[in-house]
Amino acid sequence: MNIIIDAMGGDNAPSEIVKGAVEASNTYDVKITLVGNEQAIRGVAEKNSLDLSKIEIVHTDVVITMEDTATLVVRGKENSSMGIGLNLLKDGGDAFVSAGNTGALHAGSSLIIRKINGIARSGIATIFPFERPMIMMDMGANPTVTANYLEQWAMMCSIYMNKIYHVENPEVGLLNNGTEKTKGTAVMVETYKLLSESNLNFIGNVEAREIPFGACDVMVTDGFTGNIVLKLVEGMGKFMFGELKNMYSKNMATKLSFLAMKASLKQFKKSFDASEHGGAPFLGLNKPVIKAHGSSDAKAIKNAIRQAINYVQSGITQEISAEIEKMKEMKEKKENSKQ
Amino acid sequence: MNIIIDAMGGDNAPSEIVKGAVEASNTYDVKITLVGNEQAIRGVAEKNSLDLSKIEIVHTDVVITMEDTATLVVRGKENSSMGIGLNLLKDGGDAFVSAGNTGALHAGSSLIIRKINGIARSGIATIFPFERPMIMMDMGANPTVTANYLEQWAMMCSIYMNKIYHVENPEVGLLNNGTEKTKGTAVMVETYKLLSESNLNFIGNVEAREIPFGACDVMVTDGFTGNIVLKLVEGMGKFMFGELKNMYSKNMATKLSFLAMKASLKQFKKSFDASEHGGAPFLGLNKPVIKAHGSSDAKAIKNAIRQAINYVQSGITQEISAEIEKMKEMKEKKENSKQ
Numbered sequence: 001m002n003i004i005i006d007a008m009g010g011d012n013a014p015s016e017i018v019k020g021a022v023e024a025s026n027t028y029d030v031k032i033t034l035v036g037n038e039q040a041i042r043g044v045a046e047k048n049s050l051d052l053s054k055i056e057i058v059h060t061d062v063v064i065t066m067e068d069t070a071t072l073v074v075r076g077k078e079n080s081s082m083g084i085g086l087n088l089l090k091d092g093g094d095a096f097v098s099a100g101n102t103g104a105l106h107a108g109s110s111l112i113i114r115k116i117n118g119i120a121r122s123g124i125a126t127i128f129p130f131e132r133p134m135i136m137m138d139m140g141a142n143p144t145v146t147a148n149y150l151e152q153w154a155m156m157c158s159i160y161m162n163k164i165y166h167v168e169n170p171e172v173g174l175l176n177n178g179t180e181k182t183k184g185t186a187v188m189v190e191t192y193k194l195l196s197e198s199n200l201n202f203i204g205n206v207e208a209r210e211i212p213f214g215a216c217d218v219m220v221t222d223g224f225t226g227n228i229v230l231k232l233v234e235g236m237g238k239f240m241f242g243e244l245k246n247m248y249s250k251n252m253a254t255k256l257s258f259l260a261m262k263a264s265l266k267q268f269k270k271s272f273d274a275s276e277h278g279g280a281p282f283l284g285l286n287k288p289v290i291k292a293h294g295s296s297d298a299k300a301i302k303n304a305i306r307q308a309i310n311y312v313q314s315g316i317t318q319e320i321s322a323e324i325e326k327m328k329e330m331k332e333k334k335e336n337s338k339q
Numbered sequence: 340m341n342i343i344i345d346a347m348g349g350d351n352a353p354s355e356i357v358k359g360a361v362e363a364s365n366t367y368d369v370k371i372t373l374v375g376n377e378q379a380i381r382g383v384a385e386k387n388s389l390d391l392s393k394i395e396i397v398h399t400d401v402v403i404t405m406e407d408t409a410t411l412v413v414r415g416k417e418n419s420s421m422g423i424g425l426n427l428l429k430d431g432g433d434a435f436v437s438a439g440n441t442g443a444l445h446a447g448s449s450l451i452i453r454k455i456n457g458i459a460r461s462g463i464a465t466i467f468p469f470e471r472p473m474i475m476m477d478m479g480a481n482p483t484v485t486a487n488y489l490e491q492w493a494m495m496c497s498i499y500m501n502k503i504y505h506v507e508n509p510e511v512g513l514l515n516n517g518t519e520k521t522k523g524t525a526v527m528v529e530t531y532k533l534l535s536e537s538n539l540n541f542i543g544n545v546e547a548r549e550i551p552f553g554a555c556d557v558m559v560t561d562g563f564t565g566n567i568v569l570k571l572v573e574g575m576g577k578f579m580f581g582e583l584k585n586m587y588s589k590n591m592a593t594k595l596s597f598l599a600m601k602a603s604l605k606q607f608k609k610s611f612d613a614s615e616h617g618g619a620p621f622l623g624l625n626k627p628v629i630k631a632h633g634s635s636d637a638k639a640i641k642n643a644i645r646q647a648i649n650y651v652q653s654g655i656t657q658e659i660s661a662e663i664e665k666m667k668e669m670k671e672k673k674e675n676s677k678q
Contacts, residue, residue: 140516143523143527144524144525175567177479177482177563177566177567177570178479178566184482184563185563186483207570208567208569208571209573209574210574212577212578224527224564225564225567227547228514228568229547229567229571230547231516231546231547232548232550232572232575233571234548235547235549235550235551235552236550236551236571236575238548239551239552240575247603247607248600254599254600256596256599257596257597257598257599257600258596259596260593260596261586261587261596264586265586268582
């Protein structure tokens with residue numbers, strides 16, 4: 001198995017990426033290919049006494065920045081670490097991990113790796129690290145959607161939760177502004193109907209206030225709303241912990257009282273740390289692409305690589321292919337019986 | 340001034356509504372009219388030794404329930420406390436406060452009180468009680484929107500923040516999935532353009548993670564997204580305080596350590612309590628309607644009544660009327676100069 005890594009993407013590239021990749025190569029029995037500036041990569045290894053002997057380096061000087069437009073990765077900067085990485089994935093690689101520009105990574109993935117036959121739109125999923133992990137899709141790649149996209153995403157996310165988290169018959173919720181089936185936009189009403197008629201374990205509309213309380217295993221929504229939810233959960237967590245810190249620093253008594261709570265609070269904060277669960281998987285593509293968080297450290301990169309390996313080994317892509325065929329047949333049968 | 344109150348709407352009706360109304364009638368120099376079951380209202384007053392002498396009671400046995408469809412308030416249950424209340428508002432009243440069914444209250448308001456001339460859609464605004472109070476609109480009445488709605492809402496919310504919170508030249512943000520002006524759906528891109536060209540103090544797109552940190556005074560979004568944000572903020576707050584409670588109850592040391600933090604935490608929790616700021620004002624109608632939270636207690640009802648009085652006294656409705664005319668003229672001028 002060959003896992004390809006964008007050594008130049010993310011706030012802490014290349015140092016944390018290289019460190020994470022080396023740790024992964026020492027832990028997992030897979031080939032790791034680092035794409036990026038060879039001199040910089042070797043410099044990081046030397047400085048940190050890392051052994052690069054098990055890692056292949058593919059050199060390039062070109063980098064996709066956070067300011068680059070999404071399509072530059074296929075037109076203008078094909079020779080960037082992200083562009084070369086995606087092409088290596090297409091030509092025999094097994095998975096690609098990048099902490100770089102999300103828009104470029106998704107555009108490049110769609111154009112180079114391409115969608116699984118029968119899938120209308122690929123998208124970005126995220127695992128929310130609450131006590132009951134929940135996968136949500138889409139997180140921003142598709143601001144506008146159709147009911148068909150959402151039904152396919154629910155299917156793909158259900159397979160992901162089953163294969164990676166071993167959840168039997170994952171519960172699927174549709175994020176909506178009320179629980180009644182008539183709630184939301186016309187697309188949401190139609191999606192409710194499609195999901196109800198599907199073979200998925202659809203539990204109905206779920207309201208946003210239930211998100212932290214383990215309402216379901218899979219939540220589908222349009223990429224606009226998904227992005228708002230992701231960032232609001234992040235912002236609220238940051239806000240609450242910031243306020244707590246202020247309260248604890250108030251005086252000697254509060255500072256002392258912190259000692260009793262330190263361990264619990266640290267554990268609780270960790271449960272907000274998405275990097276514990278690796279990166280955001282792109283679903284619907286012919287091969288796995290994992291978007292690691294932009295601020296990923298070595299541990300987060302190592303976790304994203306582990307996630308990529310699990311993705312490949314568990315056969316998610318093949319299962320999605322098989323399932324999309326089944327869905328197609330089921331719909332044709334229904335159409336025929338109507339006539 | 341005559342403030343009309345739906346005595347039968349909300350989880351704690353009629354007792355908390357009656358108590359809040361009596362407190363308001365003792366504090367503010369306005370006439371209060373309670374609409375609802377007279378016997379029940381008098382029963383609450385007797386049990387709590389409340390003086391109803393300054394309050395007018397309009398009797399009805401009919402109540403709009405949470406399960407009732409929105410339009411029942413104008414067709415089938417016109418004689419409900421909500422239906423009668425809205426008609427009293429139309430026929431000479433100054434403001435209406437209800438803690439009942441939000442959908443019914445908005446539908447009834449639009450049909451009975453009607454929109455201000457030139458306003459495309461009325462909607463529901465909410466004040467987020469962070470350190471820098473922020474008004475957000477729409478919170479669910481209009482799941483799908485046009486750029487024109489959003490521009491008008493930004494104008495109305497700016498007037499509200501200026502008149503009620505005395506914010507000079509309120510900063511307006513557009514909730515979006517990125518700060519670049521090309522972000523979001525086609526409607527969001529068009530709204531960005533309209534707001535940039537307007538006389539409002541538009542600061543650009545605002546991401547959801549900035550919401551708790553005082554990003555702006557006014558935030559506009561579609562009613563679907565607004566509803567998700569409102570409920571997610573509520574859910575995240577509940578989740579964090581619930582988890583903190585668990586951590587503090589863990590053992591004797593954590594229980595003792597709570598004492599040092601008790602006051603700060605209580606204060607912090609209060610900053611999440613929307614009822615401190617009254618209810619959700621409906622904007623764009625010919626007369627003020629305030630939706631108090633369904634779980635309102637007497638204090639929240641009293642605050643919503645104070646808010647209704649401020650709404651009337653500050654002349655928000657008249658200012659919106661004048662401003663919508665100005666916007667119309669400005670656009671006509673621009674159209675003419677193009678020709």
